[in-house]
Amino acid sequence: MTEQKSWRARLTGALPATRESRIIAVNALIGSMGTGMFLAGSALYFTRFAGLSEIQLGMGLAIAGVVGLATTVPMGMLADRFGPRNVILVVCLWRAVGYLAYLRVEGFAEFVVTASLLYIMDRAGQPLNQALVGRLITGSERNRTMGFIRSLRNLGFTVGFSLAGIALTTGSKAAFQWLFIGNAFSFLVVFALVWLLPKVGPAVPKDTTEGEHPKAVVPPIRDWRFVAATAANGVLFLHDAILITVLPLWVAEHTRSPIWMITVLITTNTVITVLGQVRMTRHIDSLASATRATTWSSVLLLFACVAFAASGWSDTSGWAVVTLMTALLLLTFGELLHSASSWEISFALSPEAAQGRYLAFFNVGFSAAEIAGPVVVLWLLSRTGPGGWLIIAVCFPLSAALSWLGTRQKPVSQAAGPGPGAEPVPATSGP
Incomplete structure (x- = not known):
């Protein structure tokens, strides 16, 4: 009995400690599986079936990458204004629709527009998830959760690439399209799981008293x-x-x-x-x-x-x-x-x-x-x-x-993250 308890304790200790951290970690696994499937076949699909040359594909991705880079901070500002959970919900739906929209792309112009709109959300995904972890999880579990996210993302990419390999052996257009559909579906699953997390409102400074205006935040730049x-x-x-x-x-x-x-x-x-x-x-x-x-x-x-x-x-x-x-x-x-x-x-x-x-x-x-x-x-x-x-x-x-x-x-007073003994951010009621 002691050995069984010890085994269970080790297993429990190897998992994320809180419900919120477990949901976020599972999201990382599911999302990366879908992304892995997409990445494994996307280049071949666009050059074989969407009318793009390899040079056009590279140029389009570069343009989309710049757009995503330029909009990363504005997306972070939206997370501060409306809460990271709410913004992530929108991002999940946007990405699901966007990856399905890729299936209708024909030619360079349509690809650039679609990819740019998607990259706005793709580039925002990592900092939004980290902001969500920062708002819901405190102390040492916060960094530990980020570790689980990275580990499970690597595992998910590997599984996604493996699944894509099975589909790509046929070489048919339909097989490639199912990789896009699978990726879109993964974001709908992530949406459902994020919906289960507690709501967190806009971030506000803690060092203000009633009747006082919060201090202006210095822009990161x-x-x-x-x-x-x-x-x-x-x-x-x-x-x-x-x-x-x-x-x-x-x-x-x-x-x-x-x-x-x-x-x-x-x-x-x-x-x-x-x-x-x-x-x-x-x-x-x-x-x-x-x-x-x-x-x-x-x-x-x-x-x-x-x-x-x-x-x-x-x-x-x-x-x-x-x-x-x-x-x-x-x-x-x-x-x-x-x-x-x-x-x-x-x-x-x-x-x-x-x-x-x-x-x-x-x-x-x-x-x-x-x-x-x-x-x-x-x-x-x-x-x-x-x-x-x-x-x-x-x-x-x-x-x-x-x-x-x-x-x-x-200065210690400016450090953002609550310390190991800090209270978590209060969550409003509801899913």
Whole structure:
């Protein structure tokens, strides 16, 4: 009986602690499964059945990406005004309709309009979810929930890609269209689950008394500490671009490693992320601990780049495999550590009354790295070869130093997130 209780306790301890955090985590899994299905087949669908060339597809996505980037902060302002839960409900319906609208796209102009309207909501999804976590969950469980979100998103993408692979073997237009329909349906499921969460109203400052007007919130662009932290984390987020875009091309074109090593590396990263991201949040529960974690992540990312450089200088496939796996492990643990520290930093530096717009602004750094990162890194490596990794390596500790400048003197009174002992935001009655 004792062993059974111990097993149940371990299982319970491995799950999100609150009802709200469990719902948000499940949403991440469902939404990423749908997105994974869509991403696996979207490029082929648009070029085969929607009348787009590869160049037009790339240009259209670039235009849509800029539109999404420009509207991220306004979407965060809407979250502050109407509450993140209400805005997410609208976003879910918008995305469901938008992905179905893709099925009617014929030609470049229709694609650009549809993609741009969708990217407004797609780019807002991450900061809106983080703002929802910040309003509903407090203390150490807040960062832990973000860890579950990231772990389950990686798992969901893997499942979604696998399901898409089954459909894509037929090569028929109908099979591709079902991937779009499945993605749209996933957002309807997410909508239903978000509806079950408590309502949270507009954020208001806590340091005002009755009859007093709340203090004006400084826009994030005018908060130099927050701008510094955002810029630094944008550079540190290059680990995503390296993993998703750069790594496969580097292995295939610049090393003597067998091509199947790409699958091994990506799978290893996914497994470690799913199993390790939540654990990585355990000791990051304050601005000081997050700042230290950022520093350590930059060191790991630096050595990962050195290992990548060594893989390009290797003359044997065996040594290339060893150095690539070493680089991947360093990159993965640096990625996990930085992700956990970035959540805590963005929460801690965001004023509570403007958490939505501050988190949205912080996410601009990630979006910029996602858009420009692959181009910059691939261009550098194409010009300099393995030596380019050493240039990239230096950028990580420099960015950690910039992040430290932005976090070291932040007054405690301005830290946004409620502390471990703080009360959660009151929720109005109703679903």
